[in-house]
Amino acid sequence: MRMKRERKKKKSDGGRQQNEEKKTTLKGAERSAYFARREAAKVLKTVLVGDAKRRALASIKTLVYHPSVRNKKATFALICQTLKHLPIINDVLQAASIINSKWKRQQELIYIIVYDILFGQGVPLVGDAEKYLMRHKDALHSTLKQILSRKNVKTVKELFALHEVPDVSVPRNVRVNTLKLDVDSALVELRKKYTVQKDDLIPDLLILPPGTDLHDHPLVKNGSIFLQGKASSMVAPALSPEPGWEVLDACSAPGNKTVHLAALMKRKGRIIACELQKERIKRLNDTIKLSGASNIQVLNEDFLNINPKDPSYSKIKAILLDPSCSGSGTAASRLDHLLPSKAAGQDIDMERLNKLAAFQRKALQHAFLFPAVERIVYSTCSINQIENEDVVKSVLPLAESYGFQLAKPFPEWQCRGLPVFEGSEHLVRTDPAKHGEGFFIALFSKKDAKLSVRSNNNDNRNIHSSTRTRNLRRKKPMLIHTNLFRMWLYGHLNRCRIQDKSFSG
Incomplete structure (x- = not known):
């Protein structure tokens, strides 16, 4: 009997132990979910603030895959799903009227928890925000049903389809x-x-x-x-700096193109990596350290403030200028279509584009002033003519006066510049649908001394070049109307894709 009682006691103790282990595991999972939601909320806040200011510090992917984010896959999925459902979540929260001023200060966390309540796997009662919203769970679901009825759809899937943007699938x-x-x-x-x-x-x-x-x-x-995408990886080879050269990367962060230059130069020579924004300097330094490059000097400075006559820059032979741009060519890969500004279908901000183009033009003009420079690459991750062909066209007279001409990188590449000025076939474009990113590349190369417009040699080629410069000045700038441009560009890129079948990228 005694042995029987002991066996029963052991069985009972074992059952209690299993229950305790289960509770401990559950609490651990709850704690993990608690911190994951707050980690996602922190990234989401950065994304939404950047979108509201039209000045994102980094893409969603870049922010999520930062070393400080622990559970990257889960965080990335949670943020993407919350953003995809954000129009619906906002509609529900506004109609339900349950968010007071206290919780409005944590709106990103609220978005994530409401996504889990309405569309996710449910929310354990861990955390004050979770407990507060779970008390209003019925109101949230009831409001969602009312919105379904008002939108004349029967299911959440049909409602979601009203807001959904198809994902872009590229290699x-x-x-x-x-x-x-x-x-x-x-x-x-x-x-x-x-x-x-x-x-x-x-x-x-x-x-x-x-x-x-x-x-x-x-x-x-x-x-x-x-x-690194194919289009982005084309920029440094387009400049093609030789080992031993001194090179200036005018707008460096996050540094992928900078370290690509270092690899092409086989650690020989010097690269000056210029970056104005202090918050991006750390990322640039991290990229350089990770790459193992040893010939890069980081300079926290505005490229426009660098004096080309300073002896420190007297041996600069090549400049890579990849300035701030609209990012319209990388919108899909950056997941910009998930952002509120894009989901709302806002029109192109021409005022912003004009300001960007003015800066881009000024920066490119500044690059020509460095006395020893032989090659300059101007690149953007934009598909907009105003940031690309128009900027190049506007600086051509100055470029020629300093002895530069447009060169043709990757001559076998079929997708070239928009035909808005003579010589645009030297420019490179990439197609977002085919190559994953929409990039633009222009390469300026120093002419032979005898061909330089500034030289004393007045041969026929100089006369032709000078005449062409005057003609460029006379012509009014050609800007294709936005809607017509979209239609034309679509056809142009389709033709590029047809011509570019021989490329696998």
């Missing part, structure tokens, strides 16, 4: 950092798990299937490969 490109790893070794390592092929235009670029997630891959974490 995943990675650039091999040849400062740390050769391309063939990277192929061997990545092919252990993925289907990988070489790009046929950029030697250090690899192509993987769409949706391939490499953020936690050891080669990414140790800086052997960089997650």
Whole structure:
């Protein structure tokens, strides 16, 4: 009997132990969810504030995949889903009228919790915000039903479809950092798990299937490969600085193109990485450290404030100018279509575009003043003519007066500049739908001395060049009307895609 009682006691104790372990596990999961929601809310606040000011510090992906964010996949999914449902969430919160001034100060956290209540997996009662909103759970669901009826749809899926923007599916490109790893070794390592092929235009670029997630891959974490799109990876090779040169990267952060320059120069020579915004300097330094580049000097300065006559810059032979732009060419890859300003269908902000173009033009004009410079690349991640062809056209007379002409990088590349001025076929464009990003690249190259407009040699070529400069000055700037431009650009990029079938990128 005694042994029987002991067996029953052990069984009972074992059951209690299992229950205690289950409670402990549940509490651990609740705690994890609690911190995950707050981590997501912090990133979401940065995203929404940047969108409201039209000056995002970084894309959603960049913010989420920062080393400080622990559970990256879950946080990324939670933020994306909350943003996708944000118009509906806002409608529900406004109609329900349950958010007081206290909770309005934590609106990003409120958005995330309401998403979980209405569309997610439910919310454990951990945290004051969770407890408050769960007390209003019935009101939230009731309000959602009223909105369904008002919108004349039967299900949440149909309501969501009214706001949903289709996702863009493009191949995943990675650039091999040849400062740390050769391309063939990277192929061997990545092919252990993925289907990988070489790009046929950029030697250090690899192509993987769409949706391939490499953020936690050891080669990414140790800086052997960089997650960089094809279009972005074309900029540094377009400049093609030679080992031993001194190069100025005028607007460097986050630094992917800067360290690409270092790889192309094989650590020889010097790169001055100029960045004005202090909050972006840390990211630039992190990128440089991760890459293993040792010939980069970071300069916290406005490029326009650099004196080209300063002896420190007397040997600069190449300048990469990738200035602030609208980012319209990377909107899809940045997930900008999820942002409130884009979801609301707001028109193009022409005032902002004009200000950006004025700065871009001023920066490009400044680049020509450096006495030893031989090559200048001007690039944007924009598809807007006003930031691209119009900027280049406006500086051509000055460029020619300093002995520069438009060169043609990647002559085999089919998608070229919009035909709005003579010579636009030298410009490079990429198609967001085909290449994942819409980039623009212009390469200015120093002419031979005898061809320089500023030289004393008045041969026929100089006369022709001077005449062309005067003609450019006479012509009124050609700006395609916004709506017509969209239609024309769509047709132009389609033709590029047809012509570009031979490229795999």
